[in-house]
Amino acid sequence: MSSARHAFSVIRSLDAFPAHLRGGVVAIGNFDGVHRGHQAVLEEAKALARAGNVPAIMMTFDPHPRTVFRPDNPVFRLTDEAGKARLAEALGLDGILSLQFTRSFADQSADSFIETILIKTLGVRHVVTGYDFHFGHKRxxxxxxxxxKASEHGFGVLIVDMKSDRSGDAVSSSRIRAALKDGDIAGANRLLGYSYFVEGPIIHGEKRGRNLGFPTANMALAENSELRCGVYAVTMTRADGTEFHGAASFGRRPTFDNGAPLLETHVFDFSESLYDEVVRIAFHGWLRGEEKFASVDDLVAQMKDDCEKARVLLSQRDIQPLDRVLAG
Structure with missing residues (x-):
């Protein structure tokens, strides 16, 4: 690897793979959530790369393979491409190669994947994967x-064993999805190794919060999000790294219109316009489920209580090391 430093790279095509990332260590997997188990794979890749003075990259796939094969039941993704890239950079990798996953891509043989992608395009020195990684036609x-095959072609392979938590169960994306569906933010965050977050542009809403004295920054989540409807203690981070505390409601607003799901974040002690700005909302705690109130006055009283509880929770929250890196 050249001694010159390069900015973190996001590559979406094999044809665009840059020369300065060739000959490095490649961690391969779907990495949905980039949770503690995935981080163990990525840390091994980084260690090998630093020892050999070569780059370390994450190779991942978009959309999720299960969504391609079962489009009527798309996977609730924990992290999109931008989220994976943010986490890979925070973990100290040099880039992410996000390949489009299609049926034709899945149909290529295992040999073709190795020879065309790993050897010809990436020129890999070492590959690191999890214990359950499969690839090529029919896995x-x-x-x-x-x-x-690595032995035949002269590159190294490291297979990382399952990572479990204190319960002895595997740290997995499916467990994290289940926790988020239940509103178990603390459980999800323990498995992730950082605070679950979503990222996107702030959009216009009905301005009801402003009229009630609780203006909100509104964000539409992915259609297949299965985050439990309810109220959460959150932080909002802007592009420049500044962080603000707040309380967010995710749901359909049953007191008013029972409309499309929307994440509405009331940012404490904040009055600037955020429309069209891309921000990151991180979830730190569950406060309550979504409710239909008998009157607007009842709703406002509950919102005041929600904000007080969120302030207390956020003042006492555990900040994990990766959260600090993500905050910049």
Whole structure:
């Protein structure tokens, strides 16, 4: 690797793969959530790369393979491409290669994946994957197969074992999705190793919050989000890294219109316009479920209570090391 430093790279096409990232260590996986188990894979890749003075990159796929094969039941994604890139950079990698996952991509043979992508395009020195990684047509490429082919072609392979939590269960994206569906933010964040976040532009709403004395910054989440409807203690981070505390409601506003799901964040002690600005909302605690109130006055009284509880929770929250890096 050249001694010159390069900015973190986001590559979406094999044809655009930059020369300065060739010959490095590649961590391969879907990495949805980039949770503690994924981080173990990425840390191994980074360590090998630094020892060999070569770049370390994440190779991932978009959309989620299960969504491609079962489009009528799309996966509730924990992190989109931008989220994975943000986390990969925070973990100290040099870039992310996000390849479009299609049926034709899935149909390529395991040999073609190795020879065309890993060797010809990436010129890999070392590949790091999790214990359950499979690739190629009908998932014929197993970890053992990858090791066998690596020996033939002269690159190294490291397979990282399952990472479990204190319960002894595997840290997995499915467990995190289940926790978020239940509103178990603390449980999800323990498995992630950072505070679950969403990122997107602030859009116009009905301005009801402003009229009630609680103006909100509104964000539309992915249609297949299964985050539990309710009220959360959150932080909002702007592009320049400044962070603000707040309380956010995700749901359909049953007191008013029972409309499309929307994330509405009331940012404490903040009066600037955020329309069209891309911000990050991180979830730190669950406050209550979504409710339909008998009157607007009842709703306002509850919102005041929600904000007080959110302030207390945020003042006492645990800040994980990766949260500090993400905050810049």
């Amino acid at each position: 014929q490429g197993t970890p053992d197969y990858l090791k066998e």
